[in-house]
Every structure is written in structure tokens, then in C-alpha cells.
Amino acid sequence: MTEDSFHFLQDSLTPRRIVEELDKYIIGQDNAKRSVAIALRNRWRRQNVPESLRDEIMPNNIILIGPTGVGKTEIARRLSKLAGAPFIKVEASKFTEVGYVGRDVESMIRDLVEIAVNQVRAEKTVEVQERAGDLAEERILDIIFPQPQGQSTGEEGEEAVQSQTREKLREQLRAGNLDKRMVEIDTTVSSSSNMQVFGPMGLEDMGVDIQNLLSNMIPKKKKRRKVSIAEARELLRQEEAQKLIDPDAVSRLALERVQNAGIVFLDEIDKIAGSKNTGSGVDVSREGVQRDLLPIVEGSSVNTKYGVVRTDHILFIASGAFHVSKPSDLIPEMQGRFPIRVELDSLTEEDFVKILTTPKNALLKQYSAMLEAEGVELTFEDAAIGEIARIAAEVNDRVENIGARRLHTILTTLLDQILFDVPDVITERRVNITPELVEKKLASIVKDRDLSQYIL
Ligand SMILES: Nc1ncnc2c1ncn2[C@@H]1O[C@H](COP(=O)(O)OP(=O)(O)OP(=O)(O)O)[C@@H](O)[C@H]1O
């Protein structure tokens, strides 16, 4: 993605478009989809408001409330994907753990920047691929057909012959005819690039990049290697691509993306919402975490090794089951920063049928695709799908409601034998799943509560 297309994408993501896209992956949860669409668009709107008013508009963060396995994380993840936005998921509860110190909260922003840097670098690498390929080709030609050193002899004829031969070799090279030939190439290896450096705590906080500091101090080494031309082309292409990418530009773009498009998913936010009336020591630390989170959510500057990031426009999507605590148990300032609340629904048997079949990445499609890799066509009769959904709902009801995750465990149990027997024992080209088979494989397990606790 180029920067232009990135910005164009942001402009074109209207709330309705967003919901349309989310519909391709997530069944039901219409309210949640609507709300995240509004939250994302509100960020864009806020960024496009005249500066004098912009700071007055509070960030429109959102809390998704709902039981486990109903699509909270999935919605946030899809949202970020379709927006091409840097995304990070953090468990809010981890900040209450022993040994936690205030600055750790900022680490999520640093991690987000790291994700954005990788994202931008990958995009830039794609952009320079062609040019890098050309340069690699020239380097290989230089190796297998070195240019005559020094001044030309002045004989025009000879030069023409030289360049003709080079072009012929180029053709051979492109056709892959020389791929197996061995050549010696020099690749640049930075001696510290494979070395993970942990600096003293605190330096990282000030935005000091120790890794980079060290690798700049240690001179780059040339390493001579003997490889096939096919390998050489790949190695040299990567090397040339790295040379074509300006690391400063990558950092700059990555910071910009985090600031303008970043999404932080704060999972288990309910675990840091202490209920007021217990008054135990635990609540103090929960409230402490909220107080630490507050400046980041409100908008502050965080130092990273790539530069300073403002968090004002980062979108925070919080999520939690809120079985014990309620959003109103959060400190008032926090509540104010998460004005959009939405409850997700428990999933029904009908939802399960759709989840199994309709999303682009539907589970049944995944299994069919895996078996297709073996040359086997895996089909599910409608009645069989209905039966799977019914069993999933029943086990959720009787054992524990884990939402759509139940479908995963049921399918692995159902398909276990087939997945084991293809292709050695099952040699048919087609495997059809009938309701009888579902019944046979699963009924006895479902009936036995103890058994289903372990297996399904
Ligand atoms: N509404 C849905 N439509 C399609 N797939 C869904 C839906 N809900 C859940 N799934 C699938 O179930 C799995 C778990 O969902 P997800 O991770 O979103 O749960 P969650 O709501 O975040 O739960 P938790 O509170 O435990 O984190 C995912 O693989 C997802 O694809």
C-alpha cells in the first residue's frame, strides 16, 4: 500500500462501508459493528475538523461488552485490517500484575509503533521489489560476465560484441537457464543484526535505540558465499531492496500511521474496574492502572526509539465481559473517554450455522480447503451443518458458554479420524459429512457431561 492509497482508504471508509466489510466476516452483532464503524469514522471526522475546534472534541473510544467467544476481538481485528491500521491487543489486567510499574503502560504504544514500522517496511519492500530485482540482475551479470576493467580499448566493435554477449546472458538468466550455476557473491551482514540487545531499563523509555546504536558502531562485514544463481538472485534482491528503503522515511511514516490510524484493543478492561464497595487493596491497584492508562487514552506523548508519538488520535477499543463489575465501576475520567458502549449478543444455533458457512474464512471452508490440498473434496450436508450447530449450542448451554469457539472443538472432534486417514487410508476423491455421521461421532460425547467437558 502506498501512502496515497492508504489515505484514500481512510477517506473512503464511511460507517456503512465499514459495516458492509465487517459483515463479510462477522455474523450478527449489528450494534457492535455499527458502533465501531461510528467510532472509526468519528476519529477521521475529528482529524478533519478545523484545528481550533479539534482539541475540544473528545476522543470517541468504545467499550464492547459481552460474553466470551461472541466476536469482540474479531470485530476489532477485522476493523483494523480493513483500515490497514496498525493494531495491537493488550490485556488490561496484565498491568495489575506484581512487578508492574507505571511506565509499562506506555510500552503498548511502543509495541504498536514497532508493528507499524514492520508494516510500513513490508509495504516499502514490495514497492521497491522490481527495482531491486533489476539491480540484483545487474550484479549477477557483473559476476558471471565482468565488465572489462579500466578504459575501453577504443575499438567500437569490441564494445558492441561485449554488450551483445551481456544481453544474451541476461536472456538466459531471465529464462532461468543459469539458475543452477554456482557463483560467489558478497553479501553485507551487519554483525549485530542477529543479536537481541536488552538495554538497561529506562533507556528504552527515553527513546534510545540500543540495538541500532550498537549495529552502527560495529562495522558492517562483507561475507563471501558460494550459492546458486537462483539463490543469489534472491539474496541480492533482498539486499538491494534494503538499500533502496530509507529507514528514516519508514520511521516517519510509521509514527504518522500510529498517530492517525492506530488502534489499541484493551481486552479485559472489566478486570481493572474495581467494584467500589469492597474497598480491598486490590482495588487500589486496579484504579492505579486506570490512572496510568488515562493520559495515554486522553492524549499524551510517548517516547519511542523511532521518535515521539502523540496518542491523541489513537482509537481505543476496550472489551470485557463485565460479569462482576460494570462500566460504571471505572473511574469517571475513564468512563468519559469511552463514551460509546455496546453490548454483544450471545450466539444462537442459527448464528452458528451461518458462522460455519458464510464468512469468507468460515470454518467449513477452511477444512474443505485443507483437504482440497490433498485432492479430496470435503462436503457437508445441510442437515449435518444444522446438527453441528445444534450440538454446539447444547454443549454451550450444558457445560459452559464459550460462544463460537465451541465450533472449533466440535469440528476437530468430528473430523479427527478423517484428518488422520487422508490420504493414506481414505483414498476416495470425495468425503461427504452426513447428519448420521455427526450423530455417530458426537452424540455419545454430548450425552456424557464429564466427557464433553474434556473433549468438546
Ligand atoms: N459473530 C461471529 N461471527 C463469526 N465468527 C465469530 C463470531 N463470534 C466469534 N467468532 C469466532 O469465534 C472465535 C472467537 O471470537 P473472539 O476472539 O472475537 O471472541 P471474544 O468475543 O473476543 O471473546 P473473549 O471475551 O474470550 O476474548 C473467533 O475465531 C471468531 O472467528
Ligand SMILES: [Mg+2]
Ligand atoms: Mg477477545
